[in-house]
Amino acid sequence: MFIETETTPNPATLKFLPGQQVMPSGTRDFATPEEAEASPLAQALFDTGEVTGVFFGGDFVSVTAAPGVAWSDLKPQVVAVLLDHFVSQAPLFAGSGTGNGIAVPPEDAGDIGNDEGTEDIVAQIEELIETRVRPAVANDGGDIRYRGFRDGVVYLAMQGACSGCPSSTATLKHGIEGLLKHYVPEVKEVRAA
Incomplete structure (x- = not known):
């Protein structure tokens, strides 16, 4: 398996493309380690201690590095976590069995x-x-x-x-x-x- 990376307009964030579906529909944003507990993948990325944000899109995972963290140091760790997850076909969300079951909070959270x-x-x-x-x-x-x-x-x-x-x-x-x-x-x- 090969994971491509792309830069984003945000220098603290890289986009990782595993070459397969990440989310079957919708998106999911994790801004804190507590939020990441809903997903073993997001939690593993936060557990590096150098990540401050994880975002799941349809076919990508965006990862935001903590202030002062160099991507040259963090990128290999993120790729390793992503490879482990996708090669093992681990569930994307806790309690969802195998595959990409979704436990997404209501979309209207925070609506005005x-x-x-x-x-x-x-x-x-x-x-x-x-x-x-x-x-x-x-x-x-x-x-x-x-x-x-x-x-x-x-x-x-x-x-x-x-x-x-x-x-x-x-x-x-x-x-x-x-x-x-x-x-x-x-x-x-x-x-x-």
Whole structure:
């Protein structure tokens, strides 16, 4: 088995591609060792002591190194953990048996909600995020979650490599905000949630 790596716009995060499916659907973000307890793979990565974030996408795992950690030192450890996991076909989540069973928290955790009577606007926003934004963000080793639409403001949460990335504010403000304002005139601003 060969695991490819790709850089991301976030210098602290590398994207690892095992050449097979990681998540059958959706994504999962682990920002703390406590959250990582839900996944033996995420926990093993945090157990290196040099990882501060793990993100599972459809066909990749993004790993964020702790401040001051050199990727030249951490990368071989991460590749070894990933190889062990995928070669042994270990379960991705605790208590899921073998394979990639999913124990994912509700997607609406942290939602801000929508103004009443904005169902059509929200549907347009969600479609644009799904078809135009999410694929581009996934290429960079992350994901984006819609959190709500209130008073003309769209609330989005960046995950994976995009969370904490130096260019995430620019991505939200100049990229996503411009796109949404162009297609949905009711959108006045985009904010991180």
